[in-house]
Amino acid sequence: MTLLLSGASSSLSNANHRIVRLFGTDAWVVAAGSTGPFTTASVIPAGLANEVAVEPGVARAEPVVLFRSTIHEKSVRDVNVVGYRPGGIMAPRVVRGRALRGRGETLADSALGLRVGERVVANGHRLRVVGLVSRVRFNFGVPTLLMPVEDAQALAFAGQPLATAFITEGVPRTVPDGLHLVTDQQAISDLARVAKSGNQSIAFINALLWIVAAGIIGSMVYLSALERVRDFAVLKATGASSRALLVGLALQAVVLSFAGAIAAAVLAQPLAASFPFPVEIPSGAYLRLLVIAVVVGTLASVAGLRRAVGVDPALAFSGA
Amino acid sequence: MSTAGGLRIRDLRIEYSSGGYVVRPIDALDLDVESGQLVLLLGASGCGKTTLLSALAAILKPAGGSIRFDDVEVSQLSGDALTQYRRHRVGIVFQAFNLVPSLTALENVAAPMWAGGTSGREARRRSAELLERVGLSDRVKHRPGDLSGGQQQRVAIARALAYEPPLLLADEPTAHLDYVQVDGVLRLLREVASPGRVVVVATHDERMIPLADRVVELSPRVDRESRPPERRELDPGDVLFAQGEPGDLVYTVDDGEIELVRQLSDGGEEFVAGVKAGGYFGELAPLFGLRRSATARARVHTVVTGYTPHDFRQLVGVDRLAALISGS
Numbered sequence: 001m002t003l004l005l006s007g008a009s010s011s012l013s014n015a016n017h018r019i020v021r022l023f024g025t026d027a028w029v030v031a032a033g034s035t036g037p038f039t040t041a042s043v044i045p046a047g048l049a050n051e052v053a054v055e056p057g058v059a060r061a062e063p064v065v066l067f068r069s070t071i072h073e074k075s076v077r078d079v080n081v082v083g084y085r086p087g088g089i090m091a092p093r094v095v096r097g098r099a100l101r102g103r104g105e106t107l108a109d110s111a112l113g114l115r116v117g118e119r120v121v122a123n124g125h126r127l128r129v130v131g132l133v134s135r136v137r138f139n140f141g142v143p144t145l146l147m148p149v150e151d152a153q154a155l156a157f158a159g160q161p162l163a164t165a166f167i168t169e170g171v172p173r174t175v176p177d178g179l180h181l182v183t184d185q186q187a188i189s190d191l192a193r194v195a196k197s198g199n200q201s202i203a204f205i206n207a208l209l210w211i212v213a214a215g216i217i218g219s220m221v222y223l224s225a226l227e228r229v230r231d232f233a234v235l236k237a238t239g240a241s242s243r244a245l246l247v248g249l250a251l252q253a254v255v256l257s258f259a260g261a262i263a264a265a266v267l268a269q270p271l272a273a274s275f276p277f278p279v280e281i282p283s284g285a286y287l288r289l290l291v292i293a294v295v296v297g298t299l300a301s302v303a304g305l306r307r308a309v310g311v312d313p314a315l316a317f318s319g320a
Numbered sequence: 321m322s323t324a325g326g327l328r329i330r331d332l333r334i335e336y337s338s339g340g341y342v343v344r345p346i347d348a349l350d351l352d353v354e355s356g357q358l359v360l361l362l363g364a365s366g367c368g369k370t371t372l373l374s375a376l377a378a379i380l381k382p383a384g385g386s387i388r389f390d391d392v393e394v395s396q397l398s399g400d401a402l403t404q405y406r407r408h409r410v411g412i413v414f415q416a417f418n419l420v421p422s423l424t425a426l427e428n429v430a431a432p433m434w435a436g437g438t439s440g441r442e443a444r445r446r447s448a449e450l451l452e453r454v455g456l457s458d459r460v461k462h463r464p465g466d467l468s469g470g471q472q473q474r475v476a477i478a479r480a481l482a483y484e485p486p487l488l489l490a491d492e493p494t495a496h497l498d499y500v501q502v503d504g505v506l507r508l509l510r511e512v513a514s515p516g517r518v519v520v521v522a523t524h525d526e527r528m529i530p531l532a533d534r535v536v537e538l539s540p541r542v543d544r545e546s547r548p549p550e551r552r553e554l555d556p557g558d559v560l561f562a563q564g565e566p567g568d569l570v571y572t573v574d575d576g577e578i579e580l581v582r583q584l585s586d587g588g589e590e591f592v593a594g595v596k597a598g599g600y601f602g603e604l605a606p607l608f609g610l611r612r613s614a615t616a617r618a619r620v621h622t623v624v625t626g627y628t629p630h631d632f633r634q635l636v637g638v639d640r641l642a643a644l645i646s647g648s
Contacts, residue, residue: 234418237379238479239407240435241400248435313379313406316414317370317491 003268007279025167028182036190037165055172063163065152083152097131109143218300225304233315257297327353332385337585344564358513363538369522411480413490450478470501550626554618567605569626576622
């Protein structure tokens with residue numbers, strides 16, 4: 001479970017990086033006062049892109065539209081909508097089907113379960129799925145519909161020529177009044193800020209799970225020590241040193257923790273597929289799990305170790 | 321096997337606290353046992369047999385006196401020397417076998433060796449050898465639950481011999497065995513009491529007496545014979561008998577007053593009863609072969625007469641005695 005939660009947390013962070021890189025932009029231009037293209041719904045006239053395009057350092061500037069919407073399938077599903085100019089700066093990698101060519105077409109994230117050729121209704125507009133993209137999700141794993149910027153404007157602004165941001169080829173040295181320059185890193189930080197409370201919740205639950213795991217391992221070792229008090233007494237009476245008993249019991253806790261961690265690592269991948277949230281377990285998490293499990297297991301067994309070491313060997317002489 | 325120089329016990333006193341009172345099951349014990357001898361510690365339950373074994377095994381520290389085995393002053397051992405003594409010089413056969421149920425016979429024998437740092441292979445080889453010696457070579461893979469009481473006891477003896485200790489202690493080795501199983505265990509104990517080794521067996525089973533080279537009675541003897549009454553005069557504060565001593569006489573108070581007090585663990589005393597002229601006290605210890613459970617001390621100038629249990633029974637009558645004991 002801790003692996004899955006680590007994977008969920010990692011997925012949030014990876015998704016932020018992926019979505020920002022998806023646009024292929026060198027810089028973002030947003031309305032002044034807006035903290036980033038993904039989190040603030042301030043609109044700007046799309047025509048201002050032409051003014052940005054002539055700023056020094058800029059080869060091209062294009063309007064993009066980003067907003068949250070829903071599609072109506074068997075049930076209502078939340079989607080992120082990204083409107084962009086096909087054949088322009090942004091060129092998402094299509095894993096099935098083809099790229100956008102004109103209006104009325106959409107690329108859907110594979111997590112939506114749509115098929116190429118299928119029609120989908122978003123905000124009352126019918127769009128035809130011409131291709132699928134993979135892992136284009138943000139806002140806590142919400143999948144994305146990509147479409148021509150004009151269709152996005154039709155969905156969000158009743159067709160008015162507005163944009164929520166401009167993407168550029170080249171980095172403008174200045175931007176027109178009323179606009180504000182945002183780097184990729186700032187855009188990622190802006191997205192991370194939104195996910196901060198979610199990540200903190202995951203970290204908190206993770207910590208609770210480790211405490212529960214420590215409790216379980218500690219109880220098992222303690223009960224095992226209680227159950228074998230007579231055995232420990234016999235071993236001490238026959239010359240086993242307290243250190244030898246300590247090492248033996250600590251080793252049991254370590255093996256128990258290690259075996260649990262290995263089982264968790266083996267089960268994590270199949271379980272991740274059925275987890276209701278995108279899970280991307282980083283390879284380092286497996287090693288971290290093993291180390292933490294061994295440390296937690298050893299610490300948790302301290303009470304049991306103390307009990308075993310404190311056994312009076314005279315107990316071995318007590319009758320059956 | 322090390323060369324045993326024998327066991328020398330001098331003025332040994334062992335006491336512990338029980339329910340807030342001082343219990344002294346062993347007091348002023350002297351004993352010499354030569355190498356190759358099998359000694360029987362005989363006595364009823366609670367007379368201190370197991371307590372003495374614990375002290376010989378350096379598990380219980382005596383309150384006074386000395387236990388010397390070969391060149392080792394056992395009562396002074398501590399730390400690593402204590403561990404080494406328990407591991408290499410003493411083997412213990414416990415009353416309830418005390419085998420680990422989840423381990424096989426071979427693993428049970430090997431366990432002390434593993435804990436002592438012997439390599440796994442060597443411990444297994446030695447354990448197989450010991451099990452063969454006690455006649456269990458066909459039971460090495462059996463767990464205690466699959467073995468009879470006698471077989472379990474033989475595994476326990478094999479375990480006790482793991483390091484060929486020069487001192488072998490056995491606590492009630494026949495307590496959980498039927499007569500068929502007893503035979504094999506007794507033969508084995510006699511066999512291991514060979515030159516270079518001292519075997520000390522604690523038991524209340526008098527059938528073992530012919531097996532022993534020496535018998536040490538730890539229960540006070542009950543005097544069943546008649547002998548003339550003993551008259552004693554005591555000044556105030558004189559102690560007639562002390563708590564923990566063996567008791568052979570029942571006393572009646574002819575004149576004065578006796579106070580019975582019990583020694584507490586914290587060093588204090590607890591008043592139990594006062595016995596005035598015409599009363600009697602101290603009947604349980606001589607009647608049942610117990611040690612005195614309290615100290616009797618004269619409060620004023622006092623005259624008492626002591627009777628053997630036999631004579632006291634005659635004096636008060638059998639029916640009256642039963643009523644006195646039950647307190648009715």
